[in-house]
Amino acid sequence: MRYLTAGESHGPQLTVIIEGMPSNVPISIDAINEQLARRQKGYGRGNRMNIEKDEVHVYSGIRFGKTTGAPITLVIENKDWKRWKDVMSVEDNVDNKDKRRVSRPRPGHADLNGAIKYDHRDMRNVLERSSARETAARVAVGAVARQLLHHCGIDIAGHVVRIGSAGTVPTPDIPLEELRQRSEASPVRCIDKELEAKMIEVIDKAKAEGDSVGGVVEVIAEGVPVGLGSHVHWDRKLDARLARAVISVQAFKGVEFGIGFEAGEKMGSQVHDEIAWSEDRGYYRKTNRLGGFEGGMTSGAPIVVRGVMKPIPTLYKPLKSVDIDSKETFDASIERSDNCAVPAASVVVEGVVSWEIACVLCDKFSRDTLTDLLDDLAAYRRYAKEF
Ligand SMILES: Cc1cc2nc3c(=O)[nH]c(=O)nc-3n(C[C@H](O)[C@H](O)[C@H](O)COP(=O)(O)O)c2cc1C
Numbered sequence: 001m002r003y004l005t006a007g008e009s010h011g012p013q014l015t016v017i018i019e020g021m022p023s024n025v026p027i028s029i030d031a032i033n034e035q036l037a038r039r040q041k042g043y044g045r046g047n048r049m050n051i052e053k054d055e056v057h058v059y060s061g062i063r064f065g066k067t068t069g070a071p072i073t074l075v076i077e078n079k080d081w082k083r084w085k086d087v088m089s090v091e092d093n094v095d096n097k098d099k100r101r102v103s104r105p106r107p108g109h110a111d112l113n114g115a116i117k118y119d120h121r122d123m124r125n126v127l128e129r130s131s132a133r134e135t136a137a138r139v140a141v142g143a144v145a146r147q148l149l150h151h152c153g154i155d156i157a158g159h160v161v162r163i164g165s166a167g168t169v170p171t172p173d174i175p176l177e178e179l180r181q182r183s184e185a186s187p188v189r190c191i192d193k194e195l196e197a198k199m200i201e202v203i204d205k206a207k208a209e210g211d212s213v214g215g216v217v218e219v220i221a222e223g224v225p226v227g228l229g230s231h232v233h234w235d236r237k238l239d240a241r242l243a244r245a246v247i248s249v250q251a252f253k254g255v256e257f258g259i260g261f262e263a264g265e266k267m268g269s270q271v272h273d274e275i276a277w278s279e280d281r282g283y284y285r286k287t288n289r290l291g292g293f294e295g296g297m298t299s300g301a302p303i304v305v306r307g308v309m310k311p312i313p314t315l316y317k318p319l320k321s322v323d324i325d326s327k328e329t330f331d332a333s334i335e336r337s338d339n340c341a342v343p344a345a346s347v348v349v350e351g352v353v354s355w356e357i358a359c360v361l362c363d364k365f366s367r368d369t370l371t372d373l374l375d376d377l378a379a380y381r382r383y384a385k386e387f
């Protein structure tokens, strides 16, 4: 399966084409919109989220509530477009006195690198596409994948485990439904009430100081069969695919699985998961320190993946930069920005993880129709248990 996203942050819309979904998968548009709404919420967001009300429009590939097997086209409109039409129509060869041409790159953004690479004197051509507005499209893709995974007995949930220096929530040992309910009930998607209060304090303090904060999100996938991904080639390793998917989310800088970077300071006996067998469960691991992976393949234990998001680069207390016309130093100015988008980004990471798992499922099993996929998967689960 594959997908493409297109669209600018202040253009008319975001467009997605998803190719390779099995036919006859029931798709609820409400369920996609629910995921889009989750991404828009979260403490620390700026005013843009008061303007947008993300909803998906389906233009192909779904009829009467089910996938047809043909490419699926989804569109999310940008409500802000109306206010930006004029700005977006200023050409890059206009006189520099026109303040709407972007000649001042923002530190921490794609602006300068993209302008040099693509030879744009108006950096709007870069910032429009590098914006995390695009993550709305990826959440829509993830929401479609999630509905496929649901039929396959795979459940995914996420939460925020760190914001700034507020402290860290350890990987919880609770049912995913409870994790979901508790994180949904929190404005920062944190399941620990004490830490939640500290996280809110950290975000408020950053905002008051004209600064921003980042953090860490965790996503857990349960019900994944053993053997998704492959050890035989680097680009078929599922952990590697997930790492790429998470890092591809705007502002994500690192990924870890299970105990993650702690593995570098522990002894082997404290890192590897012993293998056991029972009539009831078949093979299983006594612990899940490696976050569900050995050899680039799932072990059948839950996938536990975390991603670290850097602080938002646009600061109300501006950083210095250089104007590409005058080469003079200036203070980067802003009109609006998020202060912390970690809670929102946790929903994006859930989405990209859902998509990658759906892809490898469809790689491994026959998948023209949902029935083909479910029959094949059920037979494989029986085989693996009896192995
Ligand atoms: C959900 C979400 C919202 C974001 N909101 C903002 C924002 O309001 N202001 C900002 O400067 N960066 C924001 N970012 C981060 C930038 O898009 C990102 O840092 C920038 O495109 C550069 O990419 P890089 O950090 O991956 O190198 C957001 C990221 C995400 C995931």
Ligand SMILES: C=C(O[C@@H]1CC(C(=O)O)=C[C@@H](OP(=O)(O)O)[C@H]1O)C(=O)O
Pocket: 009, 046, 048, 049, 052, 130, 131, 132, 133, 134, 135, 136, 250, 336, 337, 338
């Ligand atoms: C639009 C979204 O996030 C945007 C991501 C973003 C950035 O630079 O990445 C900058 C801000 O955009 P604007 O400059 O229009 O206020 C955020 O609001 C969204 O999440 O839907």
